[in-house]
Amino acid sequence: MKKDDNYQFHFDTLVVHSGYNSKDYLGSLSTPLFQTSTFTFESAEQGERRFAGEEGGYIYSRLGNPTVSALESRIASLEGGEAGLAFSSGMAAISAILIALTKSDDHIICSKGIYGCTFGLLDLMKDKYRIQTDFSSMSSADEIESLITPKTSCIYIESPINPTMKLVDLQLVSQIGKKHNIPVVVDNTFATPYLQKPLQLDCDIVIHSATKYICGHGDVVAGLVVGKKDFLAKVAMTTQKDIGGIISPFDAWLLLRGLKTLPVRMDRHCSNAKFLMEKLKEHPKVKKVYYPGHSDYHDDFIMTKQMAQGGGLISFEVYGTKDDAQQLLNELQLIRIAVSLGDAETLIQHPATMTHAVVPEKERLDMGITDQLLRLSVGLENKDDIWADLSNALAKV
Secondary structure, three states: OOOOOOOOOOHHHHHHHOOOOHHHHOOOOOOOOOOOOEOOOOOHHHHHHHHOOOOOOOOEOOOOOHHHHHHHHHHHHHHOOOEEEEEOOHHHHHHHHHHHHOOOOOEEEEEOOOOHHHHHHHHHHHHHHOOEEEEEOOOOHHHHHHHOOOOEEEEEEEOOOOOOOOOOOHHHHHHHHHHHOOOEEEEOOOOHHHHOOHHHHOOOEEEEEOOOOOOOOOOOOOEEEEEOHHHHHHHHHHHHHHHOOEOOHHHHHHHHHHHOOHHHHHHHHHHHHHHHHHHHHHOOOEEEEEOOOOOOOOOHHHHHHHOOOOOOEEEEEEOOOHHHHHHHHHHOOOOEEOOOOOOOOOEEEOHHHOOOOOOOHHHHHHOOOOOOEEEEEOOOOOHHHHHHHHHHHHHOO
């Protein structure tokens, strides 16, 4: 995509055009799908040069593929990073980065509240490699500084946090990371690069479960990473290549298609969510509502400086017991019970027994995940129809 050096394309244009030039592919408007496992060489010597890293070009789709490369270039452009890497799942991306950044006996500082499988991975790394993790609210510089040790290899953050929607001041954490030469990794799945750009706040690595908003259609499982070119090149030729959690070319093609509508979809997700959040806050059977900038965390100032809008996720607590929360789910007609998010359909789940079931009860409650907490992924349907379904279910609890 060519442009005047003095002109910067807007995000809405980059999601459609960046990372691909139709002139390089016989004028094909749509990015071609290179559904191939391997690539031929013109000669034995060319194969030798490519394996030695002396010549560019494709070798084998586990090591690189043109469709995948277009996706990696596009997500790097959207996040404002030097390079991107695509993986077979969000957890493949997370595990690759944490493995790349750590060795046995290292230490990780992590936001207080993370996806259940990320918690499980950290637990596994503790058992197998003696890598310790301290969970922190990261509410002050002193709190973070007090946890840093000579063994601290990275700081890992979700913001907004899954599923409590609490925000972490990314600029504050990145300043501390730079001071101590500790890389800061941010899971940006909930916000997407449309609403939040951690690299612009001096964080080092951004991770996405591309299964969610990046895809937007509920038909792909994938992960994406953006960061410095040299670091990701090392990850690609070690952790990614040897463990093998690569994305398929077809899934990469689907993500490229999904990305083109990301801004349009996110605006609708956000406007629907804000409407529903206000309705839930007024409902007598709802105890608390958690939504960036509109919850009891008093983190409005953080949202104002690092997020463009609040996103499409709402968590809320109902009065009563776990049975009451589950009954609400069972009374819904339009809204689907499912653990993903970011789809066109509105989805709801019970974190304590679903996404965060792997987290021991004590740690789960310390994260703020009660038996009465529900997480709502607001879809693209008419907002009044979504509310009618929710309010009807609440009336029956």
